[in-house]
Structure formats: structure tokens, C-alpha cells
Amino acid sequence: MTQTTAENPARKQRAQIKVRTLRTDRWWLAPALTFTGLMAFLVYGFWAIFDQSYLAGQYIAPFASPCLATSCPEGARLFGLAPFGDWYTLPPGLLILGLPGGFRLTCYYYRKSYYRSFWLSPPACSVAEPHGKYTGETRLPLIIQNIHRYFFYFAAIIGLILTYDAVLAFRDKDGNWGHVGLGTIILVVNAILILAYTFGCHSCRHITAGRLNHFSKHPIRYKAWTFVSKLNAKHQQFAWASMFSVMIADLYVRLVAKGIINFPFA
Amino acid sequence: MGYKAKFRVWRGEGGEGRLEDFTVEVNEGEVVLDVIHRLQATQAPDLAVRWNCKAGKCGSCSMEINGKPRLGCMTRMSTFEETETITVTPMRTFPVIKDLVTDVSFNYQKAREIPSFTPPKDVKPGEYRMQQIDVERSQEFRKCIECFMCNNVCHVIRDHDENKPAFAGPRFLMRIAELDMHPYDVADRKDSAQNEHGLGYCNITKCCTEVCPEHIKITDNALIPMKERVVDRKYDPLVWLGNKIFKRSGG
Numbered sequence: 001m002t003q004t005t006a007e008n009p010a011r012k013q014r015a016q017i018k019v020r021t022l023r024t025d026r027w028w029l030a031p032a033l034t035f036t037g038l039m040a041f042l043v044y045g046f047w048a049i050f051d052q053s054y055l056a057g058q059y060i061a062p063f064a065s066p067c068l069a070t071s072c073p074e075g076a077r078l079f080g081l082a083p084f085g086d087w088y089t090l091p092p093g094l095l096i097l098g099l100p101g102g103f104r105l106t107c108y109y110y111r112k113s114y115y116r117s118f119w120l121s122p123p124a125c126s127v128a129e130p131h132g133k134y135t136g137e138t139r140l141p142l143i144i145q146n147i148h149r150y151f152f153y154f155a156a157i158i159g160l161i162l163t164y165d166a167v168l169a170f171r172d173k174d175g176n177w178g179h180v181g182l183g184t185i186i187l188v189v190n191a192i193l194i195l196a197y198t199f200g201c202h203s204c205r206h207i208t209a210g211r212l213n214h215f216s217k218h219p220i221r222y223k224a225w226t227f228v229s230k231l232n233a234k235h236q237q238f239a240w241a242s243m244f245s246v247m248i249a250d251l252y253v254r255l256v257a258k259g260i261i262n263f264p265f266a
Numbered sequence: 267m268g269y270k271a272k273f274r275v276w277r278g279e280g281g282e283g284r285l286e287d288f289t290v291e292v293n294e295g296e297v298v299l300d301v302i303h304r305l306q307a308t309q310a311p312d313l314a315v316r317w318n319c320k321a322g323k324c325g326s327c328s329m330e331i332n333g334k335p336r337l338g339c340m341t342r343m344s345t346f347e348e349t350e351t352i353t354v355t356p357m358r359t360f361p362v363i364k365d366l367v368t369d370v371s372f373n374y375q376k377a378r379e380i381p382s383f384t385p386p387k388d389v390k391p392g393e394y395r396m397q398q399i400d401v402e403r404s405q406e407f408r409k410c411i412e413c414f415m416c417n418n419v420c421h422v423i424r425d426h427d428e429n430k431p432a433f434a435g436p437r438f439l440m441r442i443a444e445l446d447m448h449p450y451d452v453a454d455r456k457d458s459a460q461n462e463h464g465l466g467y468c469n470i471t472k473c474c475t476e477v478c479p480e481h482i483k484i485t486d487n488a489l490i491p492m493k494e495r496v497v498d499r500k501y502d503p504l505v506w507l508g509n510k511i512f513k514r515s516g517g
Contacts, residue, residue, distance in 0.1 A: 013281025015362045022333030022353050108470050108490050115469050122421040125473035134426045138466035146501040206494035213449045216397040
């Protein structure tokens with residue numbers, strides 16, 4: 001019989017269990033759903049970039065806002081500005097989507113979701129990953145994830161612009177205030193969810209006061225941190241809710257612009 | 267009402283072993299550890315299992331039940347179907363001593379590698395003045411019972427034994443965060459967290475948080491804040507510039 005003394009080298013060996021996991025629940029379901037949801041977002045985003053119907057009266061599709069090229073219709077431009085001149089012939093959405101896209105790509109929640117569902121590293125807790133080697137975020141390319149806070153700064157600006165767009169949606173086609181259509185409600189809900197997701201970000205939490213060790217010396221920053229922490233606790237939920245809301249809002253505006261939706265309270 | 271449950275328990279020494287089948291009585295209100303003890307008393311007197319408090323506070327009876335890291339004393343039998351075969355194995359990340367008992371000395375070695383609390387030289391014990399809001403972040407991490415299930419489930423070392431020298435595991439990265447957030451700790455822990463204790467290996471897949479029996483938000487409240495602090499130190503040029511200017515004007 002093997003001796004179990006401290007000196008016995010046999011102690012260096014783990015339990016030799018050959019199966020990948022002994023879990024009996026449906027551990028594969030969550031990564032499968034995540035994969036499907038993220039793929040849907042990517043496919044929709046790719047289509048939306050090249051679709052030109054992004055302005056419907058007072059509504060502008062979130063995937064095309066802010067519209068920064070001279071090819072944008074007057075009503076779609078932010079404060080009438082068009083810094084990218086006629087020389088810019090690519091879809092205007094390409095100019096800005098990298099910022100919220102980068103924000104989500106480097107987001108701590110999304111990292112968890114795609115490391116699990118796309119890279120299977122690991123697919124689920126205590127389910128062995130298929131890779132022979134693992135260095136995590138210690139080297140290129142994944143060390144670039146540390147840029148997340150810079151994407152947060154830009155995403156915060158985009159979030160405020162989408163809020164401004166939602167406010168403008170309270171005007172009717174003639175520019176008179178007081179209009180409330182289904183599009184207005186969809187854009188307002190979307191803006192709230194985008195803001196809740198953006199300002200609940202872990203980098204925002206760190207910037208408000210997470211980096212401090214003496215909360216009591218910075219009461220205002222501590223209050224901000226407390227508020228951001230509450231949003232942060234629901235970061236995953238806001239990530240999914242805002243991802244679907246932005247797709248729904250974007251698709252709705254495009255369907256109105258194409259004339260597919262044309263009921264009176266649109 | 268009692269019933270006969272089907273158990274598969276890993277038996278062996280030094281890693282070599284196999285799953286053995288047992289049929290064992292289960293009574294109302296029992297937990298998995300109770301059933302393991304009944305196995306010891308009736309069918310397998312040499313079955314090794316580490317346990318102590320039976321109240322989820324000592325962290326001794328960590329094991330894997332149906333593939334998930336759990337405390338044997340906190341896993342109720344009522345959560346399983348009566349017809350279900352329950353598989354119990356030792357923690358997979360650590361070497362086996364015998365049956366369900368693993369050698370967790372890896373964790374003690376990692377604990378020793380972290381410099382202890384380092385107060386300022388001019389502040390003596392008894393002179394610390396801190397408000398509750400200054401220490402409550404660290405207090406969450408003090409709930410840790412050192413069951414080491416977070417280190418066990420972390421794929422960085424669970425699936426890659428070769429990473430063990432470079433990676434302290436969630437439990438001890440949380441310890442570093444606890445000290446770094448302490449108002450009176452002056453040791454520099456950001457560079458060492460990244461360079462010596464392997465914080466960069468963490469890809470925040472949150473399994474440590476999922477298995478923590480004390481429900482500590484290890485990833486959200488310790489590892490990610492620590493990653494952000496490391497970004498301040500090593501990867502953010504604006505913070506670096508700000509620190510340079512501040513230090514220069516301060517000097």
C-alpha cells in the first residue's frame with residue numbers, strides 16, 4: 001500500500017479522472033445561449049453598418065449616431081456638424097461603431113461571456129478547457145484588454161449622444177415639441193439602459209473612487225462609487241438588456257424609415 | 267423518510283484510484299457529509315475525508331459533488347433526486363493524499379509569498395483611525411474560510427498545472443486586494459500582483475465567485491478592482507503622467 005507521508009512523491013499527483021467533467025447539469029446551455037446572443041448582435045451590427053435607412057423623421061438609428069460625414073442627411077448630424085467631408089465614402093456608421101464596440105469587447109462582463117462561449121476557456125466552471133496552454137491576459141494580444149477605461153470615456157460620450165437623440169425624439173416631423181410615439185419610448189428606454197450599462201462599468205467604478213483607500217476623505221466620490229456599485233452589481237443584466245434594446249431601437253427606426261412600419265403612433 | 271441513495275466515491279491514494287459504487291441509507295435533513303460518514307461507519311471504514319465543524323465555517327470538507335466544488339457539510343441531500351447517482355470526488359487541482367483528502371499545501375505556500383500588512387512606520391498599533399466605510403471593502407474578503415474551492419475551480423491552474431508557480435489563485439489575489447485597499451497599508455502591491463502573483467492570468471470568468479460558500483464577490487470586488495489598480499500603475503499613460511506631475515509639484 002502507498003505510504004502517505006509528506007516525503008512520498010505520490011502526494012504530487014492529482015486524482016486521475018479521465019473525463020472532462022463530472023457535472024450532470026446542463027452546463028453547456030449558458031455558453032450556447034451566450035454564443036447565439038453575441039452572434040446575433042454581430043450579424044445585426046454588420047448588416048446595420050451598410051444599411052442606409054437610418055433616419056426616420058425625428059428618429060435616428062442608434063447604430064448610426066452620431067452621423068459625422070457629409071453624406072449624412074442634415075437631420076442626422078450632431079449639431080449640424082459633418083467633420084468628415086465628401087472624400088469619406090464609406091458607411092458613416094463605421095466612424096463611430098468601433099467605440100461602443102470596443103467598449104463592449106473589452107468590458108469585464110463580455111470578456112467572461114466570450115472567453116466562456118467562444119474560446120471555451122473554460123466553457124463552464126469545472127469543465128476542462130480544450131487548450132493545451134494558457135497565458136491569460138499576461139501578453140499580447142489579450143493584454144490590450146487593459147485599454148478598457150479609454151473605451152469607457154468614448155462610450156460615455158456616445159451614451160450621452162444617444163440620450164440627446166432620445167430627447168430630440170419628443171419632436172414631431174415638423175420639429176414641434178410634445179410628440180410621443182412608440183419610437184420615442186423605444187429610444188428613451190434604450191438610452192436609459194445604455195447609460196445604466198455604461199456608467200455601471202468596472203472602470204467607471206474604479207475612476208469614481210475605487211482607486212482610493214480613504215473613502216471617508218472623499219465623501220462625494222464615495223457617494224458616486226456607491227451609486228456606480230449598485231449599477232455594477234447588475235452589469236451583466238444591463239449588458240444584455242442594452243445590447244438587445246439598441247438592436248431593437250435601431251431596427252425599429254430603420255423599419256419606420258423604410259416605410260415598413262407606418263402606423264399613426266410610430 | 268429515509269431512502270437508499272446511489273453514491274460513486276473516488277477511492278485511491280496518490281492520484282491512482284477509481285470511482286467505487288455504494289448504496290447507502292439517507293435520512294431526512296441530511297447533507298452529503300453525513301452520508302459519507304455513514305459510508306465510513308457501515309461499508310468503508312478506511313474511507314478518508316477531511317472535516318471539522320459541519321457548519322460551513324471551517325472550510326475543511328471541500329470536495330466535488332457531481333463535478334461541482336462544494337462543501338460536503340453544506341450540500342443538502344434534498345437537492346438531489348432520490349434516483350440520482352451522486353458522484354463525490356476530491357478537489358481536482360490539488361494532489362490526493364487519500365480518497366477525498368487532498369494536499370492543499372500549495373495554498374499555504376502562496377500565502378507565505380504575500381508580504382503581510384505593512385503599516386506606516388510612524389503609526390503605532392493603537393493609533394490607527396479608520397472609519398467603517400474605509401474598511402468595509404476589506405471586511406468582505408475577511409469572510410473567507412479558506413476552503414480553497416476558488417483556487418480549485420480556477421481553470422488557470424486546474425487545467426494548467428504548469429501555471430502554479432506563477433499564479434497565486436483567486437484566494438490570494440483577493441488577499442492582495444484586501445491589503446492594497448487597506449487605508450493603513452503602505453506596501454506596494456500593484457506591481458507584485460501582476461508580476462509575481464499572476465493577476466494577468468485571471469480572465470475573469472468568475473468561477474471563483476460562483477463556488478464561494480461565503481458568497482464573496484471575489485471577481486467583482488477584489489480581482490477586477492485590483493486589475494484596474496494595476497492598469498493605473500502599468501498601462502494607463504494619463505495616470506502615469508498625472509502621477510509624475512503631482513509628485514513633481516508635491517516635491
